[in-house]
Amino acid sequence: MRHRGRLLDVLDRAENGPLIDEKEFEGRLVAQTAKRLIGKHGLKCNAETVIPADDAQADRLFEAGLEFAVEVGMLCTNTLRRIVWTRQEYEESLRYAPHEAILGAGADAAFVQSRMPEASTRLMVVGGPFGVGVPENLFVPLMLSYARESLIDVIDNPTLERVYGRPGKAASPWEVLGGWREAELSMQVVAQAGRPGMCIAGVELSPTALGEISASSWGGFRPTDLHHVAGVSEFKTNYESLSKIAHVTRIGGAIYAFMASIYGGYMGGAEGVALGLTAAGIVLNQNYMPTVMSLSSVHPFLQCTTTRELLWAFSMASQALSRNTRLIFSSLVRPSAGPGTKGVLYENAAFGVMGTVSGQSFIQSSMTASGTHARHASGLDARMSAEASLAALGMSREEANQLVLRILEVYEPWVEMRDVGQPFEEVYDLLTISPTPSWQATYDEVKEHLIRLGLALPAAC
Amino acid sequence: MSEHGELQGEFVELFLSGDSEAASARARQVIDEGVVSAVHFFEGVFSPAMEIIGGKFGRLEIFLPELMDAADMAKGVSENVIQPRLIEATGVGVPTHGTVLLASVRGDLHDIGKNMVALMLQVNGFGVIDMGVDVGSRVILDRAVEVKADIIGLSALMTTSTPYMKEVVDMLKGLGLKDRFAVIVGGAPLTPAFAREIGADAYGKNAPDAVAQCLALMDRPKPAR
Numbered sequence: 001m002r003h004r005g006r007l008l009d010v011l012d013r014a015e016n017g018p019l020i021d022e023k024e025f026e027g028r029l030v031a032q033t034a035k036r037l038i039g040k041h042g043l044k045c046n047a048e049t050v051i052p053a054d055d056a057q058a059d060r061l062f063e064a065g066l067e068f069a070v071e072v073g074m075l076c077t078n079t080l081r082r083i084v085w086t087r088q089e090y091e092e093s094l095r096y097a098p099h100e101a102i103l104g105a106g107a108d109a110a111f112v113q114s115r116m117p118e119a120s121t122r123l124m125v126v127g128g129p130f131g132v133g134v135p136e137n138l139f140v141p142l143m144l145s146y147a148r149e150s151l152i153d154v155i156d157n158p159t160l161e162r163v164y165g166r167p168g169k170a171a172s173p174w175e176v177l178g179g180w181r182e183a184e185l186s187m188q189v190v191a192q193a194g195r196p197g198m199c200i201a202g203v204e205l206s207p208t209a210l211g212e213i214s215a216s217s218w219g220g221f222r223p224t225d226l227h228h229v230a231g232v233s234e235f236k237t238n239y240e241s242l243s244k245i246a247h248v249t250r251i252g253g254a255i256y257a258f259m260a261s262i263y264g265g266y267m268g269g270a271e272g273v274a275l276g277l278t279a280a281g282i283v284l285n286q287n288y289m290p291t292v293m294s295l296s297s298v299h300p301f302l303q304c305t306t307t308r309e310l311l312w313a314f315s316m317a318s319q320a321l322s323r324n325t326r327l328i329f330s331s332l333v334r335p336s337a338g339p340g341t342k343g344v345l346y347e348n349a350a351f352g353v354m355g356t357v358s359g360q361s362f363i364q365s366s367m368t369a370s371g372t373h374a375r376h377a378s379g380l381d382a383r384m385s386a387e388a389s390l391a392a393l394g395m396s397r398e399e400a401n402q403l404v405l406r407i408l409e410v411y412e413p414w415v416e417m418r419d420v421g422q423p424f425e426e427v428y429d430l431l432t433i434s435p436t437p438s439w440q441a442t443y444d445e446v447k448e449h450l451i452r453l454g455l456a457l458p459a460a461c
Numbered sequence: 462m463s464e465h466g467e468l469q470g471e472f473v474e475l476f477l478s479g480d481s482e483a484a485s486a487r488a489r490q491v492i493d494e495g496v497v498s499a500v501h502f503f504e505g506v507f508s509p510a511m512e513i514i515g516g517k518f519g520r521l522e523i524f525l526p527e528l529m530d531a532a533d534m535a536k537g538v539s540e541n542v543i544q545p546r547l548i549e550a551t552g553v554g555v556p557t558h559g560t561v562l563l564a565s566v567r568g569d570l571h572d573i574g575k576n577m578v579a580l581m582l583q584v585n586g587f588g589v590i591d592m593g594v595d596v597g598s599r600v601i602l603d604r605a606v607e608v609k610a611d612i613i614g615l616s617a618l619m620t621t622s623t624p625y626m627k628e629v630v631d632m633l634k635g636l637g638l639k640d641r642f643a644v645i646v647g648g649a650p651l652t653p654a655f656a657r658e659i660g661a662d663a664y665g666k667n668a669p670d671a672v673a674q675c676l677a678l679m680d681r682p683k684p685a686r
Contacts, residue, residue, distance in 0.1 A: 022593075026576075031526040077570075077594075133620050133650060159620045170568020170621040171595075178621070207568045207619045233573045240570065265573050268524045300521070300577065301667045303649055372649050 003097055004249045004289045010083060014242060017073070017081035022236075025075045025082070030234050031266045033071050037064040038271045045270035050311040050408065051354055051401035058319040065278030065320060066090060074283050077232065078239045083287055093286050099326035101291050103154055103254055104199030105224045108190075110153035112292060114326040117319050117359040120394035123330075124362035126226075127382035128156030130332055131204050132367060133374035134424075135161050139185045140192065142424050144433045145379030147193035151386035152379075154226060155189070156201035156364070157182060161374060163205075170207040178205035179215030186221070201226035201256055209243035216251060223253040229288055231259035234266045234276065237287065245288055257290035259283075263310060264300045270309040273297045277317035281327055293329040294364060295321075302415060303370035304336035306347040308408060314351075315358040315397075322359025330362045331355060333385060337414060338369030338421030339378040340439050345446040346411040348381060349455065350404045352388035357400040363389050368421075375423035380435050380443050387447075391456045399454075406453045465497065465505040472510040476531040477523065484534050488542040499546035503555060507543060511535055511584040518581065519669035525577060532583050557588045559611035559679045564592035564601050566625035569648075571618040577668040578614065578647065585672045598628045605642055612678055614671070615661075617648040627659040634660065643678040647671055 020029065037043075041064040043057065052058075066087065073084035085093075100113040103124075112124035127146040134142055139160060146155045160168055160178055168178040182205050190198045202221055206212040206228065215221055227248045229241050248255050261267050261276025277295045284293050295317065299307055305314070314331050321327055333351040337343025348366050355363060365385035369376040392400060421427070427439040435443065447457050468491065475484040488507075492499050497506065511531070518528045544554045561582050565575050572594045579591045590608055592601065605613050613633075615626045626646050633639040639660075646656050647665035656664035663678055665671030 027526075027529055031529070035526060131620075161620060167624040167627075168621050169624040170619060172568075175568075175621060205621060207570070207621045232570050238570060262573050264518075264521050264524045265577070266525055268526060269521075272524070300574070301519075301669075370649075373652075374650075 003093060006093070006289055007246065007249050010287050011242060011246070013083040014076040014079055014081055017083050019080055020075065020082055022075065022077060022080065026234055026266050029072055033068055034267045034272045034275055037068055038268070038275060040064070043271040043275065045309060045312050047270070047308045047312055049401055050308055050404050051315045051357060051397050052312065053397040053401070055323065058316060058323055061274055061278055061316055061320040062324040064275055065282055068275060068279040069282040069286070072235055072279070074287050075236045076238060076242070077236050085286055090282055090286055094282065094325045094327070097285050097325070097327055098291060099328065101254065101328060103224065103226060104197050105222070106197035108195045108197035110199060112328055112362050114322065114328050115359050115361050116322050118357055118394065118396055119359065122393065123356060123360065123389050124153045125151055125382070125386045125389070126154040126156050126201060126362055126364045127152035127379065127386070128201065129158040129377035130156050130364065130367040130371065131159045132371050132377045133161045134158035136181070138375060138424060140188055141428070141430050141433055142377065143186070143189040144193055145424070145428055146382055147189050147195060147198060148433060149379050149383050149386070152382060154199040154201055157186060157204040158377065159204045168205055171210065175205065175208060175210045176214045179203045179211030180220060183215045183220035197224070199225055202228060204228070209240045209247070212244045213247045216248065216253060223251050225254065226256040226292065227253045228256050228258065229290070231257070231280070231284060233260055233262055235280070235283060254291035255288060256292055256294065257284045257288040258294045258296065260296040260298060262300055263297055270313045273310065273313035274316040277313065278320045281321045281325070281329055285327055291328070292362065293327060294332050295329055296332045298334060302336055302418065303334065303372055304415060305332070305334040306336060306351055307415060308412070311350065311354050311404065315354050318355065318358035318360050328361040330360045330364050332364040332367055334367040334370050336370055337419045338373060338376040339381060339424065339427045340422040340442065341419050342442060342446050343411050343414045343419055344368055344381050344421065345384045345443060346407050348385040349388040349450055350407040350411070352385040353392040353400050353404055353455065356389040356392040357395050357397050370418070373420045375425065376420055378424050378427050378435070378439070380439060384443070387457050388455060403454045407450070465501070468497070468506045469510045469513065472506055473513050476510060476514055476534050477527060479530055481534045481537050485538050485542055488538045492542065492546055499543060499550050503543050503547060507535070507538065508586055511586070515581050515584045515669070515672065525580070528580050528584065532580050535584065558586045558676060560588040560590065560608060561612045561614050561675060562590045562592065562601070562605045562608060562610035563614040563616065564596040565594040565616045566622050566629065567595060567597050568625065569617045569619050569622035570594050574618065574648065575616040578616070578665065578671045581668040581672050582675060587675060598625055598632055601629055602632055602636070602638065606638070610642060612643045612645055612675055615644065615646045617651070620650045623650065623655065626661065630660045643681070645671065645674055645678065
């Protein structure tokens with residue numbers, strides 16, 4: 001990627017930037033800068049308008065994000081140095097950041113591009129359980145439920161609970177073997193799905209750099225796959241992540257950078273999350289030099305992303321970034337409800353509409369049941385996000401806001417109940433890899449209801 | 462409203478005001494002018510006010526920065542105002558519910574959830590020693606012995622780090638230390654069943670729940686050390 005020429009600069013600054021204690025960084029620098037910039041730029045959440053059409057506030061949010069990036073930067077926790085850049089350096093990098101990419105290979109390659117709010121260009125769809133725990137024997141069937149969905153362009157893996165029957169222990173030889181096992185099973189999935197060149201996002205089983213670096217070598221994950229590199233909340237990185245970036249850069253691989261800003265955490269409430277997501281886009285682009293980015297948040301107690309305040313924050317930050325940059329980014333949906341329930345479908349539909357009209361470049365669906373219950377994920381969860389996104393292409397933000405408010409009315413009372421639903425093997429036939437009649441009927445029923453609520457989904461067969 | 466309800470409300474506001482000098486001055490005035498004794502101030506005003514602030518965070522009426530500021534201010538009031546007066550009056554300092562040693566286990570670099578738990582425990586009257594992230598099992602054990610912790614709190618957000626939680630519990634058992642410490646585990650991928658399976662004493666679903674679980678653990682009869 002053309003912007004990876006910065007790699008040595010990033011690593012140098014991680015060694016030589018200003019020193020700061022970690023607690024001082026997050027407790028004082030991050031928290032106080034966020035609070036001050038929210039006030040300075042007059043950022044204000046109105047949770048009655050979950051998809052705002054307030055361009056002026058979106059642009060003020062972007063300015064606040066840029067100022068935050070300059071003042072705070074990113075902390076390397078190994079060196080306790082802040083990786084800092086000037087405003088001019090950030091602006092230069094944003095100007096020349098990749099705004100389109102091809103992921104995967106051959107006939108299975110997928111195209112993704114930056115978008116604007118209300119654009120009618122199609123979003124790439126990344127489908128998968130995004131790290132939800134799965135036993136080895138269910139890895140292939142579960143992932144086939146995504147890979148066989150024609151609306152899904154890229155798959156994102158679950159986390160193997162065991163490696164050849166043993167616990168996949170972080171920072172140990174088991175992580176190395178776990179990465180390889182994940183690659184081996186992933187290749188089986190795309191081959192069996194008839195999409196051998198399909199882009200696979202992993203390595204999920206890589207909490208340190210060991211899993212990623214070993215399994216993204218010859219015979220494992222390919223350069224055309226998406227290679228995960230996560231930031232640590234809030235605005236922190238470390239040698240593990242920087243080592244992954246160094247390795248993926250040298251193999252010419254695509255980087256999938258992640259950062260989350262926890263609701264109620266150091267950044268504060270919805271306005272702080274919106275600022276955190278915006279600044280994360282700018283900081284990740286600068287330091288991780290990604291191909292695509294996942295900017296996320298989560299409710300600290302419900303662990304989902306679909307509450308009213310979070311929808312506002314995601315929409316506002318997406319509009320800020322898409323109006324002012326050409327970055328390729330998305331936000332991962334974490335519905336509170338699980339497979340087999342109506343709740344997961346309403347939550348994913350609302351989030352898909354929000355992301356699409358707010359200018360996100362691709363869909364990520366979904367870390368179902370808040371990602372806290374092993375085996376609780378299925379391909380149909382992601383299909384709903386993809387269908388909702390297609391139906392929302394070109395929709396105005398005002399119309400989308402009214403629609404999402406109607407969908408919220410349906411699922412909002414259920415969110416706190418956290419109905420995690422059923423595990424994959426109870427909602428899919430494991431031989432045919434198709435939804436059980438009951439799960440399919442629930443899907444069709446919700447789809448019909450969403451059509452009545454105003455979402456122009458293709459009618460159920 | 463309890464006997465000191467009005468004062469509790471006043472100190473909740475003071476701790477959330479960001480004005481640490483005003484909080485210390487008012488605490489000094491209330492005790493020194495005999496409105497309440499140092500003991501009653503600690504038990505009937507200070508501790509309940511901090512519990513109320515913890516509850517506000519549990520309902521997300523305030524956020525982590527406000528909770529951090531309140532905890533810092535409360536620490537100042539406790540050390541500079543209450544502690545010396547309690548020692549003068551009773552010969553002992555500010556009591557705590559117990560000491561909790563917190564760590565994210567090996568391979569886990571996530572800390573915001575653990576940090577929330579640490580603050581919630583502090584504002585609810587626990588002594589907290591936070592060892593940070595990616596901490597090795599043996600290091601956790603050695604520190605727990607060194608600081609005479611009552612509870613070891615282990616956090617993990619990654620499934621791949623959960624084997625290290627079991628490793629800590631197994632080491633405690635193997636080294637004959639299990640009776641000396643209660644172990645509580647928490648983190649997004651965990652369940653109460655997992656906690657039971659590895660031999661932990663409790664599972665904290667989130668920060669407010671972790672406080673409730675630690676209070677319950679401290680109420681259990683403990684073997685002599």
